[in-house]
Amino acid sequence: METVLIQINNSKAYRLLEDLEDLQIIRVLTKSIQQDQKLSEKYAGKLPSDVADELQEYITQSRNEWTNRNI
Numbered sequence: 001m002e003t004v005l006i007q008i009n010n011s012k013a014y015r016l017l018e019d020l021e022d023l024q025i026i027r028v029l030t031k032s033i034q035q036d037q038k039l040s041e042k043y044a045g046k047l048p049s050d051v052a053d054e055l056q057e058y059i060t061q062s063r064n065e066w067t068n069r070n071i
Helices: 011-022 049-067
Strands: none
Touching: none
């Protein structure tokens, strides 16, 4: 058996899959819809704290340089 991931673009396609499942040709494993997740939640804790601290320092320095620039 092989498992594949598909995207349903039309309600008719989903009905076809249900019919195939009723005929025991395929088995639908999940019927749930993925919820959108905020990027801040998705990537929370992915960056090591030391790298995050260095990045935050760099951002702060860049903002200060931008604010104090002479034009």
